[in-house]
Amino acid sequence: MSDLQLRQRQILNLFERVAQPFSPKPDIVFELPEFVFPSSVGAVPPTGSTRPSLSPPADVLNIPELELVKTVPRGRLFSSFHPAHREAAYALVRIFKNAPTVADMLNLAAHPDIRDQVNEHIFVFALSAALIQRQDSRSLRTPPIWEIFPGKFFETRVRSEAQTTVQQQLNKQFSVTKPIIIDKNFAATDRVVENKLSYFREDLGINSHHWHWHLIFPVEATADIVNPPDRRGELFYYMHQQILARYDAERIANGLARVTSYHDWDQPILEAYFPKLTTANGAIHWASRPSGLVLKDINIPDEEVELGIEFHIDDLQLWRTRILHAIHKGSVVKGNGQVVHLDDKTGTNTLGELIEASQWSADKLFYGDLHNFGHIAMCYIHDPDRSHSENMGVMGDSVTAMRDPIFYRWHKFIDSLFQQFKATLSPYSAQQLTLEGITVNSVEVHRNQPPTPGSTRQKNLIITGWQESIVELDRGLDFSSSTPVQARVTHLQHEDFSYRIQVTNSTKTSQDIVFRIFLAPIKDHSGRPFSFREQRLLMIELDKFVARVTPGANLVKRKSDESSVTIPFERTFRDLETAAPAVPLAPGGNNVKRTNFCGCGWPDHFLVPRGVPNPGMPFTLFVMATSWKEDRVNDETTTATGTHSHCTHTGDDTKKLCRNAASYCGILDDKYPDKRPMGFPFDRPPDKSITTLAKFVEKSPNITTAEIRIQFEDRVIRRFPQ
Numbered sequence: 221m222s223d224l225q226l227r228q229r230q231i232l233n234l235f236e237r238v239a240q241p242f243s244p245k246p247d248i249v250f251e252l253p254e255f256v257f258p259s260s261v262g263a264v265p266p267t268g269s270t271r272p273s274l275s276p277p278a279d280v281l282n283i284p285e286l287e288l289v290k291t292v293p294r295g296r297l298f299s300s301f302h303p304a305h306r307e308a309a310y311a312l313v314r315i316f317k318n319a320p321t322v323a324d325m326l327n328l329a330a331h332p333d334i335r336d337q338v339n340e341h342i343f344v345f346a347l348s349a350a351l352i353q354r355q356d357s358r359s360l361r362t363p364p365i366w367e368i369f370p371g372k373f374f375e376t377r378v379r380s381e382a383q384t385t386v387q388q389q390l391n392k393q394f395s396v397t398k399p400i401i402i403d404k405n406f407a408a409t410d411r412v413v414e415n416k417l418s419y420f421r422e423d424l425g426i427n428s429h430h431w432h433w434h435l436i437f438p439v440e441a442t443a444d445i446v447n448p449p450d451r452r453g454e455l456f457y458y459m460h461q462q463i464l465a466r467y468d469a470e471r472i473a474n475g476l477a478r479v480t481s482y483h484d485w486d487q488p489i490l491e492a493y494f495p496k497l498t499t500a501n502g503a504i505h506w507a508s509r510p511s512g513l514v515l516k517d518i519n520i521p522d523e524e525v526e527l528g529i530e531f532h533i534d535d536l537q538l539w540r541t542r543i544l545h546a547i548h549k550g551s552v553v554k555g556n557g558q559v560v561h562l563d564d565k566t567g568t569n570t571l572g573e574l575i576e577a578s579q580w581s582a583d584k585l586f587y588g589d590l591h592n593f594g595h596i597a598m599c600y601i602h603d604p605d606r607s608h609s610e611n612m613g614v615m616g617d618s619v620t621a622m623r624d625p626i627f628y629r630w631h632k633f634i635d636s637l638f639q640q641f642k643a644t645l646s647p648y649s650a651q652q653l654t655l656e657g658i659t660v661n662s663v664e665v666h667r668n669q670p671p672t673p674g675s676t677r678q679k680n681l682i683i684t685g686w687q688e689s690i691v692e693l694d695r696g697l698d699f700s701s702s703t704p705v706q707a708r709v710t711h712l713q714h715e716d717f718s719y720r721i722q723v724t725n726s727t728k729t730s731q732d733i734v735f736r737i738f739l740a741p742i743k744d745h746s747g748r749p750f751s752f753r754e755q756r757l758l759m760i761e762l763d764k765f766v767a768r769v770t771p772g773a774n775l776v777k778r779k780s781d782e783s784s785v786t787i788p789f790e791r792t793f794r795d796l797e798t799a800a801p802a803v804p805l806a807p808g809g810n811n812v813k814r815t816n817f818c819g820c821g822w823p824d825h826f827l828v829p830r831g832v833p834n835p836g837m838p839f840t841l842f843v844m845a846t847s848w849k850e851d852r853v854n855d856e857t858t859t860a861t862g863t864h865s866h867c868t869h870t871g872d873d874t875k876k877l878c879r880n881a882a883s884y885c886g887i888l889d890d891k892y893p894d895k896r897p898m899g900f901p902f903d904r905p906p907d908k909s910i911t912t913l914a915k916f917v918e919k920s921p922n923i924t925t926a927e928i929r930i931q932f933e934d935r936v937i938r939r940f941p942q
């Protein structure tokens with residue numbers, strides 16, 4: 221086993237059954253971490269090792285900061301929106317990051333005083349965060365979050381079925397185990413209209429994306445831990461805005477009105493959510509939120525099992541007022557009195573840090589903690605002072621928050637703050653919206669698959685349907701089992717397709733062109749066509765890439781699975797164990813940046829909305845060409861990473877190594893690879909005279925649009941072999 225393979229297998233081993241005492245695999249050696257131990261402490265060194273082996277003794281580590289980490293007890297739920305929880309988690313990130321080498325970090329993580337004593341959710345959060353942030357661990361991969369914590373994704377029933385499966389195996393009743401079937405509507409019936417969207421809200425990839433995003437862009441990290449990632453606050457705005465655009469398209473396809481903002485905080489919340497999720501052998505459940513509850517002041521005392529938190533809904537009101545004041549005055553004031561103008565370059569970013577709020581907020585005392593405390597108020601709405609000793613609801617955890625319909629209503633409110641700021645900026649000028657010498661004549665989408673019998677190959681048609689994928693549960697369940705336990709989940713999928721863009725370059729030289737591809741529904745749920753003011757907020761970014769365009773006519777082709785927005789379905793624990801390491805452990809080389817960052821990205825299987833059955837749902841496909849020379853940030857981002865990488869690394873290669881999904885996730889330790897505001901050209905309201913999309917594009921030959929249809933077939937389609 222190479223050094224890299226050993227580290228990879230150690231990580232997988234550490235992430236197995238995290239709620240149970242650690243059990244190292246026979247062929248994986250963990251050693252006592254020398255750097256925190258006096259050499260006299262160890263036991264007898266195993267053969268071939270210079271350091272003592274881990275077991276026995278189970279000593280207590282001599283790390284004072286661990287006290288803070290353990291303020292969130294093992295077995296309890298963890299909230300990345302709760303300030304005291306975040307502090308505890310970041311104390312552990314710091315401990316991991318301070319380990320001299322990756323090997324030291326993993327050995328330390330395996331120590332009983334950490335692995336078996338620290339809250340399991342914090343353990344996974346901190347080790348995942350440290351693996352991403354350390355330069356020397358970039359080539360190592362973490363297993364999918366749904367296999368680490370199946371309890372955050374699958375209903376409690378699955379756990380008991382899994383136990384039965386294991387028992388049958390042990391009794392040898394069946395030689396081949398069948399996967400447990402997970403109903404995509406397990407949490408509710410279609411009798412409640414909101415639940416038509418369960419397949420979106422409870423999707424594995426969507427929730428995993430949200431967890432990874434918040435892991436990569438932490439709120440709490442201090443400067444010694446992580447520098448502010450480039451345009452972090454703006455990404456907070458844009459990534460969540462895009463979630464809303466995608467959710468709205470999905471709602472329209474299901475005959476529902478667009479999501480409404482939740483800003484009347486004394487009004488009852490009518491959309492209920494009953495998660496049916498548990499952890500810790502079913503002993504801890506995520507609370508349900510019945511219809512009709514109203515936000516109340518939060519006053520949770522410090523208890524042995526729960527860290528306290530106290531604030532009033534009035535505080536949220538006050539912070540909202542102060543933020544709106546800043547937006548309409550055009551500046552925020554820092555704690556030291558310094559005025560920061562909200563200009564068109566950095567204003568969105570400044571506001572993002574303020575609204576979320578992160579530790580890079582201009583003044584957290586004054587502008588408060590609006591978005592995070594909203595999550596907290598909603599996750600404790602059923603028991604705001606814990607007088608019933610109830611646990612939090614799913615809104616408290618970034619892994620589960622997107623399951624609840626209120627997540628989208630809350631974020632619609634958060635987005636409305638950004639939109640009020642965007643409305644203060646002047647509309648894009650003709651010069652910003654055109655590109656001299658480049659005409660985009662047309663765009664088409666083509667199905668890659670041969671047409672199904674009875675249908676003819678059609679252009680401008682995308683087919684969606686259901687795909688069944690296998691996930692493994694045995695590494696994440698709370699009981700030990702050497703028997704594989706698989707589950708079969710059903711999720712949305714689409715047939716692969718390609719874009720064909722006809723471009724004329726009337727200049728005399730070749731040009732590197734950025735192609736920006738968006739998609740938006742044309743009509744609302746009642747069939748009324750959207751005005752441009754409405755439609756621009758529904759524009760979903762599908763892809764952004766650079767291609768060289770030579771003088772004269774060009775045909776630019778691009779495959780749907782090369783998107784700068786998406787990542788492929790994550791590999792299982794078992795895949796990662798058996799896969800040969802793809803990249804060297806040592807830093808250096810471009811692929812270092814392209815490895816364990818991969819969990820962040822919109823799931824490829826949700827690249828396009830579901831659409832409706834035959835004849836399909838009409839969408840506008842929008843393509844804009846801008847100049848890479850003007851939009852590029854610096855020379856480094858033009859090669860192996862960033863937008864350009866999507867041209868140079870394609871097909872199998874990107875699937876194996878996992879590409880950057882830079883549009884929503886940026887690039888680790890690098891600049892966001894596009895100088896334009898995120899969401900350009902739809903991020904600002906247009907001039908008042910522009911009421912239709914046709915008017916918006918009429919003076920820009922570098923833009924073209926096409927009407928396409930997305931047709932949903934309510935059957936299982938096969939895309940990747942399982």
Ligand SMILES: [Cu+2]
Pocket residue numbers: 430434460
């Ligand atoms: Cu979020």
